[in-house]
Amino acid sequence: MPELPEVETIRQTLKQLVIGKTIDSVEVMWPKIIQEPDDSHQFGQSIQHQTIRDIRRKGKFLLFDLDQYVLVSHLRMEGKYGVHPAEEAVMDHTHVIFHFTDSTDLRYRDVRKFGTMHLQEKGTEATKKPLLLLAKDPLEADFSLMKFTEKVQKSERNIKNILLDQSVIAGLGNIYVDETLFLAGIHPLTKGVSLTTEQILKIKEAAVLTLQDAVKQGGTTIRSYVNSQGQIGMFQQQLNVYAQNDKPCHHCEDTITKIKVNGRGTHYCPSCQPQPL
DNA sequence: GCGTCTTCCTGTAAGC
């Protein structure tokens, strides 16, 4: 599932393929993907004749900078973009097709139909949902450790849940939260309020290391993630705990354990990440 | 205000 490193990989590869291309028309096969404007017909009309100037990333969101608009796209679990010749057969689960004036298409596929798109006027995107409450991601230069520490320490929630909250820290999903907590040596059920400033610094540093490494490897491939050129990510070969349940820990040989935390599969090493008191 | 639960979806794997 695309988290920050996967979205960043997609951004980099997609940029080479679509910058400077002008949208001739749009086909929306599953209107629920389009969250804004309400009417997908209006979405198509607004985006027509717009040229893609840049592609940015905020947390796990892809931002397509157009002339007058910004297309804010979230891939959720299985969303993917691909660039294809217009005459090529359309694959199953393709829900939105952007037809370019040069007879190529940008196609959005999403088996589970969880992905979202918001088309917003340029310059307003940071003041509206879904980006409004989004925190900085730990790779951003202006990520504030102080703000992050404050939010964690005032929360009664467990740290697994807190790190999945995009208004506290952006970019982490289920895979990288488990990996981050392993590196930091923190049990996923530890309450935010009980963590020391030093432990929170450790978590932030572990998140940076995990994410940087995963970006270098082109992301993690669990089941279905491929970047926009169809290559698979390599980071899954370096996973310490995620999907490693019942295997020995690389560090101590203890058995990686899987539990459910707030409905999410959660993996940890009982020795490296001791249970909170 | 805060925390938890439910909902949206469908392919895959397990169980019978």
Added chain:
DNA sequence: TGCTTACAGGAAGACG
């Protein structure tokens, strides 16, 4: 073999 069921999960909205 074929059917049913559980499971995977990001984020918004409902609810206590």
